[in-house]
Amino acid sequence: MAVFKQKNEIVYFAVQNAKLRVGLLVVCLMVLLAIIGPMLTDRQPREFVAPGPLPPSSEYWFGTTSFGEDVYTQFVHGLRATFIVGLLGGGLGTLLGVLIGFTAGYRGGIVDEILNMFTNIVLVVPSLVVLIIVVAYLDVRGFLFESVFIGCFAWPWVARAVRAQTFSLRNRDFVDLARLSGMKPWRIIATEIAPNMLSYLLLASILQFGGAILTAAALDFIGLGPTNAVSLGLMMNHAVIYGALLLGMWWWFIPPGLAITTIVGALYVTNVGLDEAFNPKLREM
Amino acid sequence: MSPLPHYGRGDTSLDTPHGSTVKRYFGRKLLVYLATLFLAVSVDWLVPRFMPGNPIQILVARANLKAESAKMLYGHYMQAFGLDLPIWKQYLNFWNALFRGDLGISVWLFPRPVLQIIMDAVPFSLALMLPAILLSWLAGNWFGAFAARSRRLDNTLLPVSYVLTSTPYMWLGILMAWLFGIVLRIFPFSGAYDFGMMMHWSWAFAWSALQHWFLPFISLFLVMFGGWAIGMRNMIIYELESDYAHYLQAVGAPTSLIRRYAFRNAMLPQITGLALQLGVIVAGQLVTEIVFAYPGVGYLILQAIQNHDLFLLQGCFLFVIFGVLIANFVIDIAYVLVDPRTRTGMQGTG
Numbered sequence: 001m002a003v004f005k006q007k008n009e010i011v012y013f014a015v016q017n018a019k020l021r022v023g024l025l026v027v028c029l030m031v032l033l034a035i036i037g038p039m040l041t042d043r044q045p046r047e048f049v050a051p052g053p054l055p056p057s058s059e060y061w062f063g064t065t066s067f068g069e070d071v072y073t074q075f076v077h078g079l080r081a082t083f084i085v086g087l088l089g090g091g092l093g094t095l096l097g098v099l100i101g102f103t104a105g106y107r108g109g110i111v112d113e114i115l116n117m118f119t120n121i122v123l124v125v126p127s128l129v130v131l132i133i134v135v136a137y138l139d140v141r142g143f144l145f146e147s148v149f150i151g152c153f154a155w156p157w158v159a160r161a162v163r164a165q166t167f168s169l170r171n172r173d174f175v176d177l178a179r180l181s182g183m184k185p186w187r188i189i190a191t192e193i194a195p196n197m198l199s200y201l202l203l204a205s206i207l208q209f210g211g212a213i214l215t216a217a218a219l220d221f222i223g224l225g226p227t228n229a230v231s232l233g234l235m236m237n238h239a240v241i242y243g244a245l246l247l248g249m250w251w252w253f254i255p256p257g258l259a260i261t262t263i264v265g266a267l268y269v270t271n272v273g274l275d276e277a278f279n280p281k282l283r284e285m
Numbered sequence: 286m287s288p289l290p291h292y293g294r295g296d297t298s299l300d301t302p303h304g305s306t307v308k309r310y311f312g313r314k315l316l317v318y319l320a321t322l323f324l325a326v327s328v329d330w331l332v333p334r335f336m337p338g339n340p341i342q343i344l345v346a347r348a349n350l351k352a353e354s355a356k357m358l359y360g361h362y363m364q365a366f367g368l369d370l371p372i373w374k375q376y377l378n379f380w381n382a383l384f385r386g387d388l389g390i391s392v393w394l395f396p397r398p399v400l401q402i403i404m405d406a407v408p409f410s411l412a413l414m415l416p417a418i419l420l421s422w423l424a425g426n427w428f429g430a431f432a433a434r435s436r437r438l439d440n441t442l443l444p445v446s447y448v449l450t451s452t453p454y455m456w457l458g459i460l461m462a463w464l465f466g467i468v469l470r471i472f473p474f475s476g477a478y479d480f481g482m483m484m485h486w487s488w489a490f491a492w493s494a495l496q497h498w499f500l501p502f503i504s505l506f507l508v509m510f511g512g513w514a515i516g517m518r519n520m521i522i523y524e525l526e527s528d529y530a531h532y533l534q535a536v537g538a539p540t541s542l543i544r545r546y547a548f549r550n551a552m553l554p555q556i557t558g559l560a561l562q563l564g565v566i567v568a569g570q571l572v573t574e575i576v577f578a579y580p581g582v583g584y585l586i587l588q589a590i591q592n593h594d595l596f597l598l599q600g601c602f603l604f605v606i607f608g609v610l611i612a613n614f615v616i617d618i619a620y621v622l623v624d625p626r627t628r629t630g631m632q633g634t635g
Binding site for chain 1: 316317318320321324325328329447448450451452453454455456457459460462463466467468474515522523526561563564567568569571572575576586587590591598602605606609610613
């Protein structure tokens with residue numbers, strides 16, 4: 001009964017929270033655009049459909065690139081790719097962080113020492129530079145590949161936070177009781193410890209999602225993104241190297257960056273809203 | 286790799302010195318740094334040897350020779366770059382050369398040594414990065430502390446900070462270059478000084494360098510500023526809701542005093558946050574330099590990739606690693622100096 005009431009309270013504050021509502025709405029709209037957008041056009045992202053650069057018009061909604069590619073088509077396909085990389089990369093980052101954090105925090109001792117050392121090493125290394133080195137190995141790269149690599153370097157701060165919280169939870173009475181009653185360690189973690197930090201895990205996964213999107217954009221911008229598809233970062237790359245700035249073709253480089261900023265910003269605002277809903281101390285008085 | 290400082294709730298107290306003595310703390314840190322360095326150098330060594338696209342072949346192909354002479358030249362270069370030795374020997378030689386400050390010879394700018402090329406780029410990167418990091422950190426913390434629990438600032442400054450911290454570095458750079466460089470023509474937007482100028486000390490050159498420096502600096506500064514302001518604002522709110530703040534309030538201490546205490550406590554996680562953010566900052570620096578064609582290490586990395594100069598890429602990577610490790614070390618020391626709890630530790634009571 002108490003649990004039920006508490007949940008109701010969180011839902012109440014979640015619905016009341018303007019930040020959460022606005023953030024979620026914007027994210028949902030962008031997802032919708034990513035899903036429906038490509039259906040509204042029968043052009044291909046790398047197809048030459050116009051004689052040359054054209055400003056936005058009723059025929060070409062976002063204008064065309066120097067080579068006559070349709071910017072709108074590239075944009076909506078890039079948007080799709082952005083969400084896929086965010087989901088996969090951010091998801092993997094969260095998963096790794098949670099697994100390593102739980103293991104280190106619950107087992108303690110030498111396992112913790114080793115994992116903690118490993119975490120600190122990955123934390124120190126500038127991940128984008130490592131990604132550049134590793135990504136440059138391969139001639140053909142896909143979104144899956146990019147996401148996996150982003151996830152593999154994004155987990156340390158989640159692992160650190162999860163480890164710290166597991167540390168403080170594992171010696172509580174209810175965990176001792178579960179241990180005494182002969183529960184297996186992973187069951188204890190799943191049923192006794194994890195539920196107590198569910199709110200944190202949700203917040204962490206949202207930040208991972210946003211972080212993965214930004215990392216992917218930077219990689220794509222350097223030209224080390226997927227080789228077989230368009231992405232928002234690649235659009236900015238092309239705009240810069242083919243002189244869109246000098247030619248004043250603002251329609252080429254504004255949409256991709258604006259979309260990333262909007263998505264990531266909306267995610268952060270959602271995050272703050274959720275934080276306020278979960279944490280009574282943060283609510284506006 | 287999230288741009289937001291995302292600590293809070295018990296994270297930062299972990300690897301900080303007040304759990305153990307300062308000596309043990311630094312011992313552990315040193316171990317992590319050494320292990321990182323070892324791993325990084327090893328990975329770095331692997332790169333030109335196992336990557337597709339043999340760099341020596343590229344070098345030979347450029348000479349445009351007949352087949353037989355090309356073969357001879359290939360053998361010569363393999364020997365010159367030390368690639369004909371057994372693998373383990375190459376590895377040891379790599380470390381050996383590293384300690385002598387020898388990073389090999391560039392393929393792209395053959396026969397210039399890699400170290401020399403990088404040394405030409407480092408001052409530009411530092412001139413951009415250090416002021417951007419320090420000023421954004423100071424200004425962000427200052428504004429964030431003011432914004433916390435002040436409804437008016439919270440409603441104006443905070444949304445701006447969120448937009449800034451969500452902006453990809455290169456996009457803000459592109460917008461700045463386009464708006465101030467091309468539309469308004471206030472600032473130059475490419476290179477580090479006028480193309481017609483040579484590097485020398487004169488007022489005209491300094492003025493030109495400063496003008497070229499401004500746009501990349503301000504775009505780095507703005508993105509980072511947003512993150513620090515939000516982080517500080519959140520930390521202050523946590524602090525103002527903690528027991529000591531409530532207690533001070535209950536005994537009637539002035540608000541300014543409580544806020545001062547909150548600020549000092551919130552400072553510590555922000556220092557840790559700086560260390561956690563270094564990777565992201567390096568990435569931001571890299572893409573910003575690319576947008577503005579600013580001749581720092583980041584721009585050099587791009588050139589190395591495009592010209593398949595793996596030795597140069599290798600050298601740049603080592604330099605970035607060294608830089609990040611040194612920065613981490615400086616932050617560790619700063620943390621110990623700022624945190625009063627560790628000072629008692631140093632006196633032997635910790």
